[in-house]
Amino acid sequence: MLLPHDEAGAGPAVVLLHAGIADRSMWGELLAPIAAAGYRAIAVDLPGFGEAPAPAEQSWWLDVIATLDALGAGPAVLVGSSFGGAVALRVAVLAPAPARVRAMVLVSAPAPGLDPSERLLAAWEAEESALERGDVDAAVAAVVDAWTLPDAPPALRERVARMQLRAFELGLQAGEPAEAPDPLEDDDGALASIDIPVLVAAGELDMPDFRDGAELLAARLPDARRAEIAGAGHLAPLEQPDAFRDLLLGFLERLTVSARG
Numbered sequence: 001m002l003l004p005h006d007e008a009g010a011g012p013a014v015v016l017l018h019a020g021i022a023d024r025s026m027w028g029e030l031l032a033p034i035a036a037a038g039y040r041a042i043a044v045d046l047p048g049f050g051e052a053p054a055p056a057e058q059s060w061w062l063d064v065i066a067t068l069d070a071l072g073a074g075p076a077v078l079v080g081s082s083f084g085g086a087v088a089l090r091v092a093v094l095a096p097a098p099a100r101v102r103a104m105v106l107v108s109a110p111a112p113g114l115d116p117s118e119r120l121l122a123a124w125e126a127e128e129s130a131l132e133r134g135d136v137d138a139a140v141a142a143v144v145d146a147w148t149l150p151d152a153p154p155a156l157r158e159r160v161a162r163m164q165l166r167a168f169e170l171g172l173q174a175g176e177p178a179e180a181p182d183p184l185e186d187d188d189g190a191l192a193s194i195d196i197p198v199l200v201a202a203g204e205l206d207m208p209d210f211r212d213g214a215e216l217l218a219a220r221l222p223d224a225r226r227a228e229i230a231g232a233g234h235l236a237p238l239e240q241p242d243a244f245r246d247l248l249l250g251f252l253e254r255l256t257v258s259a260r261g
């Protein structure tokens with residue numbers, strides 16, 4: 001399956017995987033800077049988001065691998081925000097370096113094995129209860145309230161709302177996808193097998209689940225370093241775009257220097 005995608009530039013591939021409350025358009029402002037730095041920027045819609053139909057099976061990582069192969073994009077740097085980071089980790093387990101994945105940037109990615117906080121459980125409950133009573137607008141509002149900062153600009157809240165509404169529409173049309181084996185959850189040693197450079201980041205104002213998760217991932221991945229993004233909550237690429245861009249480009253530059261050296 002070739003996922004819907006946008007591209008810019010030429011060179012080593014940087015594949016951008018969006019958050020679970022977004023779609024590939026969340027990366028729109030980053031494509032040109034990545035391309036200008038000498039890379040091939042590729043932003044994809046994961047199944048069930050944006051222009052990608054909802055999946056019959058919850059195996060998004062297999063669709064990403066198929067897309068990498070179809071585009072000849074390996075070995076790629078995977079950049080994943082939240083749910084996209086979870087997908088990136090599973091791609092890295094199944095498609096290890098050097099063939100498809102050479103490095104990763106994980107932003108507020110959920111870490112396996114952590115129990116959800118009361119705040120996270122409340123966010124899920126508000127969304128699910130609204131959907132169960134058929135109130136999609138209330139579910140969208142619950143998502144926006146839970147995953148954006150209290151002082152988020154109206155334009156950002158509206159942008160997230162549009163992306164989330166589209167995901168709800170696709171999901172409601174298709175129904176519940178089948179469960180698929182999880183290559184990370186089913187293998188206690190899977191994280192230790194991801195022996196590539198990884199930047200693990202989280203916003204300083206994010207939920208504790210994702211700040212603690214960043215610490216856990218940085219500790220358990222063999223070649224990882226952690227970064228905190230000042231002023232950002234859960235959606236650092238949208239909330240602090242300049243800081244996130246500089247962090248990402250700096251990481252890519254270090255990879256280039258290391259490869260030469």
